[in-house]
Amino acid sequence: MLDQRAQTLLKTLIERYIADGQPVGSRTLSRYSGLDLSPATIRNVMADLEALGFVSSPHTSAGRVPTPRAYRLFVDTMLSVRPLEEAVHQLASQVQTSLQPAGPQQLVASAAQVLSHLSQFAGVVLTPRRSQTFRHIEFLRLSDKRVLLIIVTPDGDVQNRIILTEKDYSPAQLVEAANYLNANFGGHSFDDVRTYLRGELDALRSDMSALMQAAVQAGSDAMADTTRESVLISGERNLLGVEDLSSNMERLRKLFDVFESKTGLLQLLDVSSRASGVQIFIGGESNLVPIEEMTVVTAPYEVDGQIVGTLGVIGPTRMAYERVIPIVDITAKLLSNALSHH
Template sequence: MQLDIRAQTLLKALVERYVADGQPVGSRALSKISGLDLSPATIRNIMADLEEMGFVASPHTSAGRVPTPRGYRFFVDTLMTVQPIDESTLESKLQLRFAGAGSSQKAISSAAQVLSSLSQFAGVVMTPRHESVFQQIEFLRLSERRILLVIVAPNGDVQNRLLLTDVDYTPSQLTQAANYINQHYAGFSFDQVRTRLQNEIVQLRDDMTRLMQAAVEAGSAAMSENEEDVVISGERNLLGVSDLASNMTSLRKLFDLFEQKTGLMQILDMSSKASGVQIFIGGDSQLMPVDEMSVVTAPYEVNGKVVGTLGVIGPTRMAYERVIPIVDITAKLLSNALSPSRMP
């Protein structure tokens, strides 16, 4: 539905004032902050029209009005001006944080923490979905029948696992086994290697076969262990948001979302299929379980391929124009940090 320029100006002023102080906005205040030379009666008539169209609502306790989910949606899609931020300063801070991450999982955790600390809400990152692919393995003999399996993933992550064997392998045997696996199976998942081993290494001695099979089982467990679908940071920040904390039902639904993560995964998965920043507003999106909650998301990439999504979870009454660039820049820098050539 089209709004004329006066209605758009008043709606923009109302949303910005309400986001700033959380109080219903009356006609007198709008007359002062909108910059329009309109009589109070004209403003009241326009606000009545906006209320009839579902963009604003009147709380019973006040003569002022507040934005509805539809009003927020029109604001972020049409009226909002993204605040300029010092990108160089923000990027240097983020790059410094990511530079010390050391692994993809730590970089992802750092991204969630950065989103939370900069927005003062909750930061969330959907971890990359990938098979347990390895780039290289090594066997290190620790002592008799004790071998350290070293697994290097394509992104540079390193996992170590201790193998207890029933044969005392020599260093040359361990090198032979590692070379065979690296030469024939590097870049495969351990599940794929497991299948191929059953068919392709009958020519090797039984004890070497057992070593490789033990390595595959341990490697598969190591690559999948402790993987989280979603990393969340700063949930407690939302306890200080009056719009959420004042409603125990909404707060319970919100923390159920964090605990079960299924609904959150749906939101993040949907935004990974779109380009750029996406905004999900409670009451406006059926995916949102809490009317007073919004999620601002952006996909991140590895080598040009979208592998996950990150974002900020906060109240519908958030400063979208400030949160959007934070999410956007963090997604770009996490993409850089997760590229194998950029990882330490």
């Protein structure tokens, strides 16, 4: 779409705007672009770029600033993320130090803090889904037609749910039902039990099948409560110091809405977990990022080769992408390694 001259001027404009935070004028472009062009020629190219939606002109300045569309072109085709080997080792060392051997929850929380500290923006981590399987269940009769379902997960967590039944079950019947489920489905999910029962109800006594159906539903609800993903955020206050995000009250309100509801972040991080490698979501081009001046850089992380969550950095569109991208990439890889060896 753009010829080489226009690409060079646009790349120069974006780099200068990221560095200085000020609208970029023709004189600055002439000085930094390395092109031997007259100011009139540069202004003509800028007018063409503005017509194409790559730059805009703030009312108070003769200079221009990049649009989300320009940032997208920049990160997709113009950016060379080749940090020096020494810088990579230094970054990896900092992340590794912060992710000292700890439990999985501490490792994930540390990753959010590392991302925030190294980027000086906000770090965000979508926590891993916990196991949906059960290791062992028990039924405990509470009173007529009220049974306590006790679920023990492979991690040793215990969940309790009360089941209201249509008939009164004796303790012996409850033990019989629990033994049947444990013997046939221990280590499986309640969805597996439901699928099996759907085809085998005729083979079970009607009184037992009713209890098991109630147990499957209650068990599924209990496990859904414990396996729901959550978002950990660190360093939100860093963004209050970013003028691009905090100088406008409406923008600031939207920013806090993002952190308060977390629903949008969950959707965005869930989407990025389906792709491999670093993903960049730039505000203004995606409904997932509600603020035009905001960018989210994400990468999935794994346990034993299986993607279990996503992490990333939330910052302004005017960020040093060549620095933030390796931070996110290396943190994801080191967190994956730490969790897999836990």
